[in-house]
Amino acid sequence: MKFLELLTKIPRRIIFLILAIFVIFPLFKPLNLTTKVSIRTYDLFKAIDNLNGEKPVLISIDFDPQSMPELYPMYLSILRHCFAKNIPVIVLGLWITGVGIGEEGLKLIAKEYNKEYGKDYIFLGWKPGITAVILGLGRSLKETFPTDYYKNPLENLPLAQKVETYKDIPFMVSISAGSPGYGDWIAYAQTRYGVKIGAGVTAVSAADAYPYLQSGQLTGLLSGLKGASEYEYLVEKYGYSKAFKSATQLMDSQSFAHLIIMILVIIGNIGYFLLRRKR
Amino acid sequence: MQRSLPLGLCFIMGILMIIQFFSPHPISQQFFDTIIKWIRIISAFALVLGVRSISLRHIEAVKRRKSGFVYSIFTLLALVITAVLGLVFGIGPKAPIRTIFNNILVPLGATMFSILAFYMASAAYRAFRARTFEATLLLISAFIVMLGMVPIGNWISPHFPAIAEWILSVPNMAAKRGILFGVALGVIATSLKIILGIERGWLGGRR
Structure with missing residues (x-):
């Protein structure tokens, strides 16, 4: 009876310890298990891969440091994919706490691919008024963001000359940890202006995005760390990067x-x- | 006047925005552009109000020595220090605010989120019991999705990712879509109630 009771009452500390050991172990000894790439990840990858690089991809950093382990690898992989294909990138964020993350990742990957600020990529940062920002981009990029994050007038940046409104953005990705996030981009940018949108979300919120996939409002979805590792795999498989695959290693944990x-x-x-049977 | 002016403004703007959405006329588009500018300005004011509100709330907590007032002191200190450092030294790559962000906010955020995994494991062990048919069904689906979402599931059987995908794409999506329709209808009804002045909670809670 005591043993049976023990089965239902394992102390919390023991559970924490076991979990900690099994989470840490693969970080030192990776298992290198293969991941099956889902169709949703592949759709997003192909949507970017099919771009010719004349017009930029818009990336929205809609997360904060709490979701970094899941979402930051997605961001880096997408940047690597774009830069390897010479696709310009414009990055902004709907979360003020995501600004630092967005800038850091962009600088890191731009350096890796020798990309030039203003010509190959622009960082717009964050602005108050989420709805107004998303809707405003449909009317005029330069009116919504007269300057970039570093206070450079947008009219002085060559890449910004190519973009007036959403019609000059063939694809956008919202890397989103909740609200505001991909839902706002769908509601205001996709529904009103027909922007083609892909999303990267935390695993816990991935189930919410499925209806938008079937309705065609989302073109591809990266769900959680799995999505990030799948994207890393595709980027490496197609020869765009040989960088360390952090999400893939974390998948073992x-x-x-x-x-x-x-x-x-x-x-x-x-x-x-x-x-219950004994009682 | 205090109540009828905001109610009247809300009614007029609500109706105008509905008409605007369906009208491609240049006047309608001009109106839309102006409104977007207004929203941006009002949002900036909301930020000021937010800072004022959080400051007053925590100053009050410290003054009255409410339980947990020490946390309020930390909140106020963090607010003042980050604001001052940001305003004085800017937000460049070597600015102190960046050091605070990278060395305090990022690790704290990541730690908070990682702790969740431990509590989830403990809570699942204690609460996830196959007491009823529905609970058993939930348990089985959860196991399949959990295995289908990690490489070890694919290693055990390549069917796990496929079945997990089916669960997410069919039963999950059907349920989610139902919820979304419900929410959308609720939003439309509430919006109409606000525009027509039936729902007045946004005026400050008094009916």
Whole structure:
């Protein structure tokens, strides 16, 4: 009876310790398990891959440091893909706490591919009034953002000369941890101006995005760390990058974490049913 | 006047924006451009109001020595320090605010989110019991999706990702779509109530 009770009452500290060990272990000894690329990730990859590089891709950083482990690798992979294909990039953010992350990633990858600020990429930063910013870009980029994040007038930047409104942006990606995020881009940019949108979201919110995929309002979706690792795999497979694949390595930890949770749930249920039968 | 003016403005602007959405006329587009500028300006004011509101709330908590007032002191200090550093030294790559962001906010945020995994594991172990048929169904779907979402699931059986994908694309999406329709209808109804002055909670809570 005591053993059965123990099955249903494993101390919390033991659970934490087991989970910590199995999360940390693969970071030192990667398993290198292969990931199956989902059709949603492939759709997003192809949407960017089919661009000819004349017009820029717009990337919206709609997350904060809390979601960095899942979403930042997506951002870096998408940037690598764009820069390797000589597709210009314009980055902005709907979350003020995402500005630092957006700028850091952009600088890092631009340096990796020797890209020039103003010609190959622009960082717009954040502005108050989310709805007004998204709708405003449909009317005029330069009126919505008269200057970039560094206070350079947009009219002085060669890349900004190519973009007037959404009609000059063939594809945009919202890397989103919640609201405001891809939902706002769909509601105001896609519905009103017909912008082609892809999204990268945290695993926990991925289920919410599925209706938009079937309706065609989203062109591709990266869901959580898995989506990020799939994108890293595609970027490497097509020869765009040989950089370290952080999301792919973290997937091993996630695999173990999922397994541990499942085993714990099974143990809890076995204990529960055996105890119920005895009583 | 205090109540009828905002109500009247809300009614007029609400109706105008509905008409504007369906009209491609240049006057309508000009009106839309002006409104977008106004929204941006008002949003900037909202930021000022937000800072004022959070400051007053925490100053009050400190003055009255409410429980947890120490956290209020930290909030106020963080607010003042980041604002002053940002205003004085700017936001460039070597600015102190960037050091604060990279060395305090980023690790704190990541830590908070990582702790979730531990609590989720503990909570799932304690609460996830196959007590009823529905709970069993939920448990099985959860297991399949959890395995389908990680490479180890694919390693165990390549069917796991396919079944997980089906669960997400069919039953999950059907349920989500139903919820979305419900929410959309609710939003339309509430918006109409606000425009027509039936719902007045936004005026300050008094009916």
